[in-house]
Amino acid sequence: MSKTKTTLKKKKEEKTGMVKIYIMGQAYDVPETLTIMKAMEYAGYKFTRGSGCRAGFCGACSTVYRKEGDFRIYTALACQTIVEAGMVLTQLPFVPADKPEYDINSLTPSANTILRYFPEVARCLSCNACSKVCPQEIKVMDYVQYCLQGQISKAAEESFDCVSCGLCAIRCPAEIPQYHVAQLARRLHGKYLMKTPDYLDIRIKEIKEDKYKEGFKEMMALSKEKLEEKYKNRDRESN
């Protein structure tokens, strides 16, 4: 690691509240209030990879880091984590994990379906490395086990908050692409195991049969004043 700091010439008032971090081994002083992502931008990195929604939803900025004097590897979303002095940062640009192709219409919600497309699920060692790295704190190993047991709904619900960052797949010694497995489980659950209330198809039929045609014709012919009047006087359902 380079001991020479990259020179970031600072104005005087910015001197306090700075911390030293390392990006790809190079030292930088950055404001202590920034997230990892903003700290790297402060240091001069303009992201192409590794920055997406910047709000914790897209999984583009999964990152690993170490801290000075600590042997552990930490994982996080760079946009949702504040920098700390002595962080040694890098970026994780891409997770190469295969996603098999399937037609959701020809499947059944069962363990066999999961195993047909992801036979490696059977190799799960129950080491729990996946759950430990998940920045969303999902019990990844648990949902993999639910899949094996054919408990598709439980797997879907446990994995629901997944942002597909792929950190689980990187750490898995059994080479399972957990986040792709979870996607299949959720689609099976959403399509085959969750109900659809009857009123949806009734409404679709009504629209197809032009039930609202006259109503639209009338409303669209109204003057702005008349339409505003109608809007003002519309009844409101309480929440």
Added chain:
Amino acid sequence: MMKLKGGYTEEMRKSIDNVNKTRSKRIGEVFDHMTMKERDDVLKNYHPDYKADGKRAIAYGENKSDIVPVEVADILESYPIFNPDDIDLSQIDYDVSILIIGGGGAGTSAAIWANYSGVPVDEILVSNKLRHGDANTVMAQGGIQIADRPEDSPLIHYLDAVGGGHFDNIPELAKALVNDAPDILRWHKDLGVMYDLDEDGNFMVLSGGGTSRSRMHSAKDYTGLEIFRVIRDEFRGLDIPSLEFTPAIELLTDETGRVAGAVLYHLETKQYFVVKAKTTIMSTGGFGRLHVSGFPTTNHYGATMDGVLMSYRAGAKLRNLESTQFHPTGAAYPEQIVGLLITEKVRGLGAQVLGNNGEQICYPLEPRDVEASAVIKCCTSTENFIETPTGMRGVWLDSPLIEEIRGKGTIVNNLSAMDRMFQRFGIDLTVDPILIYPSLHYQNGGVLHDELCHSSVSGLLIAGEVSGGVHGKNRLMGNSLLEINVFGRRAGIEAAKEIKNAKPGKLSLDHIKKSISVIDSLGLKKKRYGPMILPEYRSDIVRDRLVQLYESTD
């Protein structure tokens, strides 16, 4: 570092005491809706759209003299980012039937529906600026409006949408939006989207700002993410070709002025690709990263208005760009998340908006522009605001009230993204309120199109946030997740029809050469370049020392 208790400073804690004291009294307390006159007043006095400074007229083109935010005008009056003479159009890298620019919700739906409509996958190409799905779509939290319940109807949905849009929506577009909605829900259910159900097996629904029925269908507070990851999974299952980190940097036209494809640019290898297409669908999303009026934004890193600019240079008409949506509830504290979205669903579930004194400042579910104006008013013309250690002002959103009304566990079950975001910064929103201030959220206007998605230029279809006309001057919550699906689907189906007769001529960048000479003639003081592609966030310490290197490539 400052000493914090449960994530807040001592000073902020004093105000939180006020909130705690009034909470039991406020259960069931309904603040009056504003009258139309009150709405008008608060908008005119406090909404950034209605302020003359920060706006100016567009200097050239189809919408010359339209008044828009200066940030928008600056982009429209920028120079192209490459010299059109440097592009070799004789070598075509991709010759396809349908080019889709932008793989968010609208573009991905368009690709799928084009294929469902009979276009083979190898005749479709999707260009993504970053990864497939790096888009505002996945950040939409609260829900999607669908008038499917017996108590509701497409007519009521229509009335809510045009009233919210200040009666400036294009009626045919608003009608298409609400009429297709139940079909979209059926499609999503068939694909396996996990919409929330209540204990009776009905869809769980809530109100949104400005809706007169409970119409907001959700998937916890990851609604956009859940919808998108399912349609992307479908897209990948169909094996539709898609390029990542390869945005369009300009459209191509033929000798008749018809759009005939685009020039793409690989952000990592820096090479360009010439794409010839019979039909081009523009679905690039919005403009949050322009930080209009200096506001922070809820938007994605790539939301830089590229599609509006490229379409405008090709001669397309724009609409409603005078209006910008500021989401009433962006995070105002802690500093690391300032501007990030606090979903409207928090208010849909019962949270009230409170001043420093712990009392309500307005009805919590006014249309977004009205609600945002009420918050700005409280923070700029009264003393009833809360100030953060960095000097940012905000008002409280009383999240603990939700569980007082709906029971313990409501927040973690319905707002797990919000819960997680605040936990990461030491704040428990089941115990303490959260501080909010409006944040730049949505491009209400954009490229004009008709109900079959045709822009005013032939060969160019439009879908999603890049478009203008669907929402008038203000979009209601839940109508954008709907819009990208409705018009994405329509664009895909329409493109599949259009390619049967389309015969684009010789590829050219003449419209770009023309744009350059028009911009030259404006005599602008500052030379700008667009599309922006990605916003600039490097510190000025670094930016002051940047240099462009020359390169010999032969």
